[in-house]
Every structure is written in C-alpha cells, then in structure tokens.
Amino acid sequence: MKSRLFTPGPTPVPEETLLELAKPVTYHRSAEAKVILGEMTEDLKYVFQTINPVLTLTASGTGGMDAAISGTIAPGEKVILLTAGRWGERWKGILKAYNANTVVVEVPYGKHVSPAMLEAALAANPDAVAVCSTLSETSTGVGHDLEAFGRLVAKTQAILIVDAISGLGAMECRTDEWHLDIVVTGSQKALMLPPGLAFVSLSEKARRKLDATPIRNFYLDLRRYLKSIAESDTPFTPANTLIKAQRLSLKKIRAEGIENLWARHARMGTACRAAVAAMGLELFADRPNNGLTVMIVPPGIDGSGILKKLEKQHGYKLADGQDAMKGKIWRLSHMGYTDAFDVLGAIAALELILLESGFALNPGAGVTAFQRSLAAG
C-alpha cells in the first residue's frame, strides 16, 4: 500500500530535493556554501515578497518565534496578542516566558480575529510595542486578514509579528506591501523541505526595535544572524544539507511563480471545501485558509478512529485535532508538494471510510464536487 502524507507539516518533499539530501556532506564555511546560502536567501525573499533580510536559523518554527520575541520585546513591554487557536497560544507561552505584558485578544477555536477587534485593541493600548498574530492557524484551519492587520499596525509605533509557519507559500502573503514587520516560517510546510530550518524576515521598523531592545539570548540572537547574512553566512554551524535542499525546493517555487503558487493552493482549497460540503460535512474554520481544510467530525462518528482506518486501509495520513480538539476535527493539508489530484485521492479515501462507518453519503458526492470545482477553474 502506498503511504501518503496529508498532515499540515511535515508535508511531502519533492523527489529531487530528497535526493539532494542524500548527497555527501560538504563544508559549511566554503565559498560554495556562501553562494548556496545567498541563492537560497534571494529565493526566500521572493517567497516572502520582501526586499528586507530573511534570516535562516537551524531550529523549528518555534525557534524563529522565540527569536522574534526574545529579540524585540523587553520585559514588561506591552504586546497585543491575537489568538484563535493553539498557535496563538504558542505566542502566549513565548510572551510569558519573556515577561511581556500581554494583552490577549482571543476568539474561540474555529473563529478568526477580525480587523475591527485589532483596531479596538490598538486604540485601547496605544503603548503596545508589538502585535503578534498568526497567518494560518493550523490547529483550526482559520486564515487571518494580515493585509488589514498590517494597515492598522503600520499607523502605530508597534511592530507586527506574524507566525506564517504553515501559511507562507500556501496563501497570499505580501510581507512588504502589507507592512508585516517580522514574518516567521518553517521549512516543513509549503516550502517543501523536512523540518529543521526556520526563516525570519525583519522590516526596517523591526530592526530598529531589535537594536533598541536589551540582548537576552545568544543562539537565537537575530542581531548575529543579521550581521552574518550580510556576508551570506550564518553565525553558527547551520544544517547545511537542509539549506542546499531548500535551495532546490525554492527554485521549484520560483519556476512556478508565487502568484501561480497561491492560485494553485486556492484551487485546492476551494475544491476541497466544495467536496466537504457535498459529503455533508461541516468546515470548522469561519475564515478558512488555503493551506489546509479542517472538518468537524459529525455526531456519532469516532473521529480518531476514522483517521486510523484511513491510514491503515488506504495509506492516507491526515491529522487529528490537537489537545482538546482531538477526535473532534480532521485536518487535511493541501500545501507544498501536493496537487489537486493528490487531494482528490484523499477525498475519495475519506468517502470510502465514511461510507464503511455508516455515515449517510452518496458515493462520489465528494469527488464529483471536487472535480466540478476544478472544472469551473
């Protein structure tokens, strides 16, 4: 049986990128290594849609989030946190660890934070030095309107810090045009690499805040990465085989074109949502994003059991809900090295398992709706 990965990170990696990872290891301080890091960084800037520096950390995405907070927020400084799920809560944990004075704007799981809520929070907290948000809240499938958030925050002294770990590359994100001061992402989502690298962009406003904040870290000190990247280098031994492979995956993105990439994800998201509706399932997110589709487990169905069957019988690995959401939602990723026909297969497999479980469903309802959506363009 074939195994197919549909978790919202890690995601499938292109075969040629995997083969790159099998090549002999090289020295990370050679002239060639600088060229590779330089090329990768240029392509990252393209994916981020920024002319500002993008830094490469050997860490998971959370390491990048930590670096953003520990680098730019002094103890006691006020930060507005927009949270709509588990990854907003990750920001909360980091802000707490670094003794920020956090003002929490929270919505229930499945809901999104609206620009109006941010506007009110900014008005009530003119002393806030930062706003933390999430582009794609992977735990619920919600996507946030970062364009609107950026417009609001740009008018204030605050910097806008965005967890775009599972969003970047899967949904439109224009770092500079939207005034996103710090954008953090990871290698293992839409960027088509295994986990291990975090990428952080810094606007001029963010760099000024970084410079003005007392240093209280070392390995994650963004100043060191900024200084090194000016010479196409890293301050500490990087995961250089991952960097070489990331360069390859980014070349694929560049060849496809960022707008085409966003459009492909939008097509997959739209078709997937149509299929979900046609199967009589409900979406969990009130503002779904195009990187993954999150479905509510129907009443009377064993949510975790269905996912186990799906994997065991058909090889499709979807993700369960996390923590309190376990068994209550299904998360189907369609980001990165995944196309519409891959997702169609996942819908077909889910249909079969739902039918087997006695869920009332016309065989083919999901795949037909999916196909009709694709045909509509």
Place this chain on the structure above:
Amino acid sequence: MKSRLFTPGPTPVPEETLLELAKPVTYHRSAEAKVILGEMTEDLKYVFQTINPVLTLTASGTGGMDAAISGTIAPGEKVILLTAGRWGERWKGILKAYNANTVVVEVPYGKHVSPAMLEAALAANPDAVAVCSTLSETSTGVGHDLEAFGRLVAKTQAILIVDAISGLGAMECRTDEWHLDIVVTGSQKALMLPPGLAFVSLSEKARRKLDATPIRNFYLDLRRYLKSIAESDTPFTPANTLIKAQRLSLKKIRAEGIENLWARHARMGTACRAAVAAMGLELFADRPNNGLTVMIVPPGIDGSGILKKLEKQHGYKLADGQDAMKGKIWRLSHMGYTDAFDVLGAIAALELILLESGFALNPGAGVTAFQRSLAAG
C-alpha cells in the same frame, strides 16, 4: 577528482545514512516516530555512557550550549570558565549574554587547562555554581582531562558543563563515571550525521540546578525537553528526518562498540601524529586529542595557500585555523566515518603538496611513519 572531507565538522556521513535522508518524510507525532526517537535516545545514552536523560534539540551545538547556560545559570551567579581556544570563548560569549559572573581560567591557544588550574580556581571560588569546559578544543586540537575535572568538581556544589561537540565518540568520555553533569554534543562530528541536531545529557545534580533556576528561555528550555523525552517525544517539531538518520548512524557505533570506537580514533590519532613528526611538522596542541590533528604551518609556507592547493589538486578538504589562527595552523579531522586508510590518503596528499611547495621532506616519510604506527597496533 574525488572530494574528501577532512574538516572537524561536518564530517563524512555513511552512505546508508545519506540514503535514509532521501526517504519520504513522515509525521513526527506518530507512534512510529516515538519508537524511532526512543531507540535513538537509548543509543545516545550508550555513546554518552550515561543512564541519565539525553535530550535532542533541533539546533546546532551552540544551541545546546546556550540551553545549558540559560537553563541552569541565574544572572549574577558565578561560573568558572576553563578556556583554551575559540570554543572556550564560545562559552564566554554565552555566559556574558546571560549575565553570569564569569571567572576565566585561560591558557594560550595550543595549551590545555590542567586539573591543578581548576583545583586552584575552585578553591578560590567556593561560591561558583558551575564550571564550563571543553572536551576537544577543535580550534587548537587540545583535549582536556575531563576525568580529573569531574573528580574535582564533584566535591563541590558546582555542576560541570562540558562542550563535547567534537569530542564525544572520538575520545573516551564516560559521562556518569566521570561526574560530567551536562554534556553537549552535535550530530555533525563523530556521530556521523549532517549538522542540525544538538544532544544534551543532564545528571541528577544538573536537573536539580535546572529546577532551582528561574526560567528565561522558551525554545531552548531544557525542562520542556525533559518532560517530553519521558514520553519519547519532543516539545517542538523536530528535524525528524535527521533523527531517523541519526538512529542509523548510532546503530553503526553500537555495532562497533564504544570502546572499539575510542580505540579506532586513538589509532588514527597516534598514526597521524607520528606522520606529522616524520614529515618534520610540529603539533600545535600540547595535549592532542584523537578527533583531529592540528599542525603548525612551518615558517615561510603559505598556510592557507597550501590548503587551497590540497583541495584543488587532490580533493582533500582540511580546515584552516579560525580567526587569528588563519594561515597559521592546519586542522585534519579523523573522526566519525573515517578510517585509518582514509587518513593515510590525506597524509599522502599533504606530502605531495608540501614537496611541490619546496618544503624539505623525504617523499614517503609521512606515510611510512603512519603505516609503521598502524603496524605497531
């Protein structure tokens, strides 16, 4: 021309480990992932020679060093730093970033810190809460007597924190028997993997100090890794393809046997030092370790130029001195997936380039001495 990597990290990676890295990516929160991390951790304990937890961080070795200091040293606490080169200075930078009260015991590059020096420092600073040292000072080739250091520190309240990044697996290191409280290593040296993972062991004494120290980090918070590893898990998305591959490389070490591994490195080190002497070169380290051999560039020879020729003409990549030592020393690694015959080739290539540069040398002097040393067993 064949390319051969003799830098003291990254080092060559076994072919089957490289092929493992080319396998499709899997989910990091599956039951199988826990089994893999569990097996890898058991084999790490064997390599560390400890029954205590060994934690896996997605970071370079410096990330592990940072975690050790930010986790266990409160601001203003006194730490004795034993430094003999650039990696001791790395400790110094981290200690400074976290506002430790650092007492520096320093020797010139090429020299080692003696147990007597540590004994005096401990006597003069009974309030020290930690001692930081380096097992293999990769910048100079020095190895430290951690067994003696451990005996001294164990009698005090202080914990002994060891940078064993390039030492572990290349030279004898018995974490528990020698009372090494925190041992940090990286994946890209004797453990035969590309860079990207750091490993940290914690004695009971270290865990008590960790518990007693106020939290001031997040991604590198060892408490989180301790809690997770108890369930064969990681707190944040790990570089799971590297973990799978590390498991494979560690199985190789387990099959060879740790004492055989140390003996193999000792044989390579002894033979290499014999060759260096026979070629009329001098060793830089006054207490050389078996992971690498560091030679002084003879007067009148362009040190960096020789290394460039060696790589260009014969494909052998050795490492130059770092920073102030650039052009003054040559560093030849013999750790990890490198055997005596590999090193013999490097000696032969170096001989040829030295002859070509007009250095007075009997052709074959180095390789003969190397071979005689091997024959002597």
